Amino acid sequence: MTSTDRIRVGITLGDMNGIGPEVILRTLSDSRLFQNIIPIVYGSNRVMNFYKKELGLDEITFQGAKDADQAVYKKANLISITREELLVEPGKVSVQAGKLAFESLQKAVQDLASNKIDVLVTAPINKKNIQSEDFHFPGHTEYLAKYSNVEDALMLMCSETLRVGVVTGHIPLKDVNTHITKQAVLKKILAIDKTLRTDFSIEKPKIAVLGLNPHAGDDGLLGMEEKDVINPAIHEARDQGILAIGPFPADGFFASSNWKNFDAVLAMYHDQGLIPFKSIAGEYGVNFTAGLPIVRTSPAHGTAYDLAGKGIASEQSFRQALYMACDIYHTRMENRELAANALQPQKKD
Template sequence: MKKNKIRVGISLGDYNGIGPELILKTFSDSRMLEFCTPIVFASGRIFSYYSNMLKIGDLPINLINHADDAQKKKINIVSVWREETKIQPGQPTLESGKYAYLSLKHAVDNLANNKFDVLVTAPVNKKFIQSKNFDFKGHTEFLASYANEDNPLMMMVTENLKVALVTVHEPLKEVPKIISKDLIVKKIEALHHSLITDFLVKKPKIAVLGLNPHAGDGGLLGDEEDKIIRPAIQEVKEKDILAFGPYPADGLFGNARLLHEFDAVLAMYHDQGLTPFKALYFSEGVNFTANLPIVRTSPDHGPAYEITGKGIADITSFRNAVYLACDIFHNRKFYKELSANPLPKANIKE
């Protein structure tokens, strides 16, 4: 039986960044339109401007008013706004931030109404998107609030490495005040669940990082490992979750053999996890928001204003975000069907 094409909703991001280029170049490959049906929430004028600037012609663009009107094998653009906007490639503005929010809001509203299946978000500028309607530190927090989920999990994903975070967009000085045993337990449990349902790992093994250099070095360099992190690991082990650590971040990421023994790594804070991840996989990694009822991915980079309009943006991460969103959608469906119809236990007589 052939699978139905997944409908991929896409928010534009900051139109003065590389978002429009990523979308146009990704779906200018006709094979991508065979793979899924893109539905972009934006303005036709934005894509007309960038397709002319980047000299990308003969695209099967379908301008529509509603997501219901999307067609297969087309780049469907839902007209979120029709008024003219000032396009300034490479320059973030309050106006481009305003329309980045409008695109995102229309996309999530349509997703909530089952108008498409998965959401891929192009990069925004976290400062210029701020408004009375968007008082969040990023996509992760906005989507968690929209879904009324108090334990979202930010993950960076490639085939070879998955890194999740306990704290996300928090100032470093605040991290020791935020982490607690209960919070770490919740994040380990969310990561464990995601590995099973989203990635179909049967019995995940999770490496948990320490907070301090050398994972505290026996209390010499900090006591959070002994007071908070180890007790959290012990608690989840009692729930039959295979979590290990705490490991020093440099020791784990510097030891490829040890690192590859685990299905995922849980880092305590943003740069502890993302710096080594991006050093290894920057061009291909994907940002995935786990532990939400919806599937949302994005490329693992920002708007890249310094190269906007030059036609040199690497689409690999964005394209992988589309692939991963579709894979997770199928995996969740498969896991749900498998769980709903387990094989009956056989009564074996001795």
């Protein structure tokens, strides 16, 4: 393996009082990871040293770096992004933790844009204490979409057996139906189809589309969104050559294991898709932000303040997020090479 094959993985700290630092430390405690990647954590020596001591993980050492360009192969690298005196309080919400979480994300994204890192893996943030004049978004997905000048990114929850996207993400339930339009549903179907082809190398994706209402509207008895909005979007997608099928009643679709027959599922709103996904994927789920020019993944869990500092948080989801980021990066590179070679004029004998 050459140095160019090693993927530079930028890792954001997330909320320092949540389980982010712990799952990062536990993931990086496996030195076998360093054969293929160069991990670069954007955080704080003080925070990492605190958790190393609290959790008995003193065997993990970090190579300090002032810049991502100085990251060392076969080492866990750490860029300390603040000189502030930090008060680490596991399980507590603090303004300081929100400020550090944003500074970590901001620096990592800047390095990603400058090609100093190849992919981004984000530890969980508290969506409230991170809010400021510079961060006024519902979450990572919307922030990264804005930074990338992408109008509508797709939150795609992934495991080895199931992928679930949502039409509406982090909005109140009372506002969902106003955002369920034919164009919105169609755009998400198109986005899922594209990411399955380009990021997962699925040549002919099969996409299930869920209904909005109970029983998928019961032929209009329980709501007209399926007839007036979702069905027309599915038909238009099929006219464009996309294999979209539905709308399915959400409860029966997952209860009958019908999801196993599809490459991805499009849910109408957050909990409709994420509750069954997390029930099925367990601690191995990953949140992938599809539709961006960059690769970003994160664990499929939040800050989990109730577990922070107790040494019982599982790193499986974070580890899978790291693996998936690298896999998608490789897939994109391979597909670009194939496309470039296909465009080259063939030499004549």
